[in-house]
Amino acid sequence: MVTILITGSSGQIGSDLIPALVRKYGKSSVIASDITFSDRDYDVEKIRLDVTKKEDIETVIKEKSVTDIFHLGAILSASAEKHPYEAFFVNGNGTLNVMEAAAKYSVNRIIIPSSIAVFGNDIAKERVKPMDSTHPTTMYGITKVLSELLAQYYTSTYGISVRGMRFPGIISYETPPMAGTTDYAVDMFIHAVNHENYKCYLKPDTPLPMMYFPDAIDALVKIFEAEERSLRYRMEYNVSAFTFTPSELYSLIKEYYPDFSVEYEPDYRQNIAESWPHSLDYFDAVKDWGYSPRFSLNDTVKDMIVNLERIRKENDMKKTLTQNP
Ligand SMILES: NC(=O)c1ccc[n+]([C@@H]2O[C@H](COP(=O)([O-])OP(=O)(O)OC[C@H]3O[C@@H](n4cnc5c(N)ncnc54)[C@H](O)[C@@H]3O)[C@@H](O)[C@H]2O)c1
Structure with missing residues (x-):
């Protein structure tokens, strides 16, 4: 218990x-x-x-x-x-x-x-x-x-x-990005799904796990x-599962939203990102306690888009109901 x-x-x-x-x-x-x-x-x-x-x-x-x-x-x-x-x-x-x-x-x-x-x-x-x-x-x-x-x-x-x-x-659709350096990724998805262009605070070639x-x-x-x-x-x-740069993520998202565009305007978060690793060796976690990531980058992109589209439609429906009760 x-x-x-x-x-x-x-x-x-x-x-x-x-x-x-x-x-x-x-x-x-x-x-x-x-x-x-x-x-x-x-x-x-x-x-x-x-x-x-x-x-x-x-x-x-x-x-x-x-x-x-x-x-x-x-x-x-x-x-x-x-x-x-x-x-x-x-x-x-x-x-x-x-x-x-x-x-x-x-x-x-x-x-x-x-x-x-x-x-x-x-x-x-x-x-x-x-x-x-x-x-x-x-x-x-x-x-x-x-x-x-x-x-x-x-x-x-x-x-x-x-x-x-x-x-x-960590990429997720449940909570909006708050205060992390890697949050640009979630924010890029949200902008694409809402048909808004995105201004990225990291350089396009910044790899992060x-x-x-x-x-x-x-x-x-x-x-x-x-x-x-x-x-x-x-x-x-x-622990980690994959590595990508902002421009690699942009290319994957653009396959779903061909009109989506991203501008790059690096700020103080670029320095933070540049001090971090590009990829991690997580073999010890696999060996000691069975860490086993299931989602590839492609799976993640697909699942994020499906769920963010669902959330957008639910929110649109709620808005319509409030306006026309
Ligand atoms: N999300 C990521 O990408 C990521 C990556 C690496 C490590 N982590 C670590 O995971 C943990 C959780 O991160 P998260 O992504 O959920 O962060 P988050 O910012 O989404 O949530 C942190 C929560 O802590 C609460 N908090 C702030 N000050 C507090 C206080 N004084 N007392 C009690 N609660 C307080 C906030 O209200 C917030 O709800 C943190 O230790 C973070 O460093 C997160």
Whole structure:
């Protein structure tokens, strides 16, 4: 019997993780928490919880008898570069608070997504391995390296099993892009489906590793359920599925929308993207806990377009009904 607390549950990953955990463990086993909630109505308990407030986290863990935590509350890369102090406060202190509160009340597992942002300019960019050096140039990357080190410390010192993986850019249609550097990809799809042209903030030839959200959710559930003895690393596992540049994605989307056009106007996010790897070696995740991405880039493009078209039609229908009740 598990009671799973999710922090930052209203975000891109949380919105997709809640239904997956409910399907596996039942809705009474899942508690969603965030500082703000979207209008999506999840049929699970919701609690307003700020991860910068350690006592509040302790109260929830104690009162709800939380056994495990998916810690997703964070400020993502692009916002973090605009607000580095706040990003350290939420991502660094917030993660420390979650681990400290979990240690106090003997939580079993904490699952935390790390990021390709842990890597910096001192690595070869292709097929980067889990134990390659991590010298990030961004505040977001610094907070992710800190989280990885805290995961090792709290696991070895307090016996909690802190686990996770470094995600690349995650593509999904459920939540609009928020504050990540790889979000241009989702935004490009949304513009194409709405028959709007797109201004891309990265150069056309910027390669970044990516994956489709069902594979990311599957990876989170798999590492959650993995036997402790099979884990060689804590949060240092690399995962990804494919690599593309903005111009490669544009060509694929244009096959569905021949009139779609993209302009390139790189901004500060170009520097962030250039400090990250082009591709990851994720063999250790496959070997240790069965990571197995199912979606290729072509599958992802097709599925994104089918679902974004469905959402657009549903929204159009809602608009018509409101205008002509
Ligand atoms: N989405 C990606 O492409 C990606 C890639 C690599 C790693 N990650 C990591 O996965 C995790 C979840 O990311 P996401 O994509 O769902 O991000 P997101 O920005 O969509 O969601 C983050 C959530 O955290 C919440 N939050 C912010 N400050 C908080 C606070 N003080 N207390 C509690 N909650 C707070 C936000 O309200 C938001 O709902 C993060 O750790 C992120 O770094 C995401």
